[in-house]
Amino acid sequence: xxxxxxxxxxxxxxxxxxxxxxxxxxxxxxxxxxxxxxxxxxxxxxxxxxxxxxxxxxxxxxxxxxxxxxxxxxxxxxxxxxxxxxxxxxxxxxxxxxxxxxxxxxxxxxxxxxxxxxxxxxxxxxxxxxxxxxxxxxxxxxxxxxxxxxxxxxxxxxxxxxxxxxxxxxxxxxxxxxxxxxxxxxxxxxxxxxxxxxxxxxxxxxxxxxxxxxxxxxxxxxxxxxxxxxxxxxxxxxxxxxxxxxxxxxxxxxxxxxx
Amino acid sequence: xxxxxxxxxxxxxxxxxxxxxxxxxxxxxxxxxxxxxxxxxxxxxxxxxxxxxxxxxxxxxxxxxxxxxxxxxxxxxxxxxxxxxxxxxxxxxxxxxxxxxxxxxxxxxxxxxxxxxxxxxxxxxxxxxxxxxxxxxxxxxxxxxxxxxxxxxxxxxxxxxxxxxxxxxxxxxxxxxxxxxxxxxxxxxxxxxxxxxxxxxxxxxxxxxxxxxxxxxxxxxxxxxxxxxxxxxxxxxxxxxxxxxxxxxxxxxxxxxx
Numbered sequence: 265x266x267x268x269x270x271x272x273x274x275x276x277x278x279x280x281x282x283x284x285x286x287x288x289x290x291x292x293x294x295x296x297x298x299x300x301x302x303x304x305x306x307x308x309x310x311x312x313x314x315x316x317x318x319x320x321x322x323x324x325x326x327x328x329x330x331x332x333x334x335x336x337x338x339x340x341x342x343x344x345x346x347x348x349x350x351x352x353x354x355x356x357x358x359x360x361x362x363x364x365x366x367x368x369x370x371x372x373x374x375x376x377x378x379x380x381x382x383x384x385x386x387x388x389x390x391x392x393x394x395x396x397x398x399x400x401x402x403x404x405x406x407x408x409x410x411x412x413x414x415x416x417x418x419x420x421x422x423x424x425x426x427x428x429x430x431x432x433x434x435x436x437x438x439x440x441x442x443x444x445x446x447x448x449x450x451x452x453x454x455x456x457x458x459x460x461x462x463x464x465x466x467x468x469x470x471x472x473x474x475x476x477x478x479x480x481x482x483x484x485x486x487x488x489x490x491x492x493x494x495x496x497x498x499x500x501x502x503x504x505x506x507x508x509x510x511x512x513x514x515x516x517x518x519x520x521x522x523x
Numbered sequence: 524x525x526x527x528x529x530x531x532x533x534x535x536x537x538x539x540x541x542x543x544x545x546x547x548x549x550x551x552x553x554x555x556x557x558x559x560x561x562x563x564x565x566x567x568x569x570x571x572x573x574x575x576x577x578x579x580x581x582x583x584x585x586x587x588x589x590x591x592x593x594x595x596x597x598x599x600x601x602x603x604x605x606x607x608x609x610x611x612x613x614x615x616x617x618x619x620x621x622x623x624x625x626x627x628x629x630x631x632x633x634x635x636x637x638x639x640x641x642x643x644x645x646x647x648x649x650x651x652x653x654x655x656x657x658x659x660x661x662x663x664x665x666x667x668x669x670x671x672x673x674x675x676x677x678x679x680x681x682x683x684x685x686x687x688x689x690x691x692x693x694x695x696x697x698x699x700x701x702x703x704x705x706x707x708x709x710x711x712x713x714x715x716x717x718x719x720x721x722x723x724x725x726x727x728x729x730x731x732x733x734x735x736x737x738x739x740x741x742x743x744x745x746x747x748x749x750x751x752x753x754x755x756x757x758x759x760x761x762x763x764x765x766x767x768x769x770x771x772x773x774x775x776x777x778x779x780x781x
Contacts, residue, residue, distance in 0.1 A: 277639030354622055522584075
């Protein structure tokens with residue numbers, strides 16, 4: 265029991281450090297809204313004129329909003345790898361690693377911090393979407409589901425990014441590789457177009473991509489009348505499974521970034 | 524010079540807070556630490572001296588569980604470093620050579636996060652933080668972002684962070700690098716107080732021989748990953764020649780001989 269409580273304390277301490285930093289300097293939270301705003305305002309407006317995209321009974325703009333939310337959470341979470349390298353290049357990571365905290369508690373703390381940032385992002389995307397007149401479900405159950413899915417998905421991509429950082433070890437290599445990974449993750453998902461439109465090879469990739477399940481869950485929860493393509497339960501189960509695997513791997517790799 | 528090499532190396536005593544036995548670190552193209560054996564008795568201050576790249580930081584990283592031991596063994600606070608890393612981590616504090624305080628947080632917040640990582644009970648946290656801040660002379664600036672601190676204040680904050688959980692053994696990797704003379708003396712005073720108030724065993728590295736003379740009971744000179752000399756500063760000086768300083772010993776022991 266004490267072990268569990270200690271684990272929680274240590275995990276929340278890491279997340280708390282990040283939240284406190286955001287409180288001291290919240291500028292980053294606000295600048296992060298620019299990109300999703302551009303997608304919704306420009307890309308969304310233009311593509312809404314195409315009538316050929318099968319969007320599951322909702323307008324393209326509505327269809328796009330959860331996809332853009334998922335994308336912006338991905339872009340935030342993928343930043344955690346470089347911040348790990350950053351903290352390594354300073355002594356901050358050494359301070360974390362020399363503490364008795366289990367490595368998985370440290371990794372989970374970072375993941376949770378990514379989740380908090382993701383939620384701040386979600387709040388702003390919701391406000392923007394409502395201002396644009398996009399129809400969103402605002403019931404408690406739907407919102408709670410969105411919160412869980414955002415935190416889970418942010419954690420997944422933060423862990424993924426930290427694992428990459430531990431493998432490549434330098435800032436320069438990470439920058440290159442994260443570019444190579446984020447865009448394909450984004451395009452090989454249902455974020456901006458439905459999976460049915462994809463050629464077979466891409467559809468297979470999309471079905472292996474956690475972002476696809478995140479987007480499907482968000483659409484199902486956020487949009488009135490949207491029919492899930494992969495099934496809401498399956499979306500959550502896939503994400504939980506991927507999350508567990510990635511946390512274990514990241515916990516395993518975390519310390520090797522010092523070498 | 525013979526006297527230097529024949530001083531008691533690696534005497535294993537039960538009271539040793541740190542014991543390194545044939546400790547070795549190999550990197551793909553480098554032998555960084557080469558069968559190093561020494562022990563540090565409980566409550567004493569031990570200096571690891573030597574040129575850049577001599578293997579000081581690599582030794583500390585192995586002893587603090589941050590870097591795997593290639594061969595040999597080490598015990599810290601009575602625990603085996605390789606097989607009991609969590610127990611070792613509970614017993615030690617570490618001041619890295621690199622700046623380790625988070626400058627985007629206040630001093631208080633830096634210490635609060637540390638307190639939680641070490642699971643200091645909630646009821647004791649604030650007392651511990653207050654004591655650590657006052658021992659390091661930082662009470663007045665506890666709510667300022669560490670970004671605004673001078674180099675000396677930052678280093679003192681980092682020492683406060685390293686000792687917050689009252690570790691039995693403290694590793695200080697170049698505690699006063701880059702500090703002005705006043706700030707250095709202030710850090711020295713605090714390290715002295717730590718030792719007398721808490722009985723902490725300290726292993727430090729430094730390039731300043733006056734610092735080693737001032738603070739250390741024993742010193743070891745590392746050269747190319749090997750121990751080139753070990754003993755008390757006065758023994759080492761006397762063994763070189765009458766009137767020699769630790770600077771002379773440093774130059775004698777770490778000059779690359781061809």
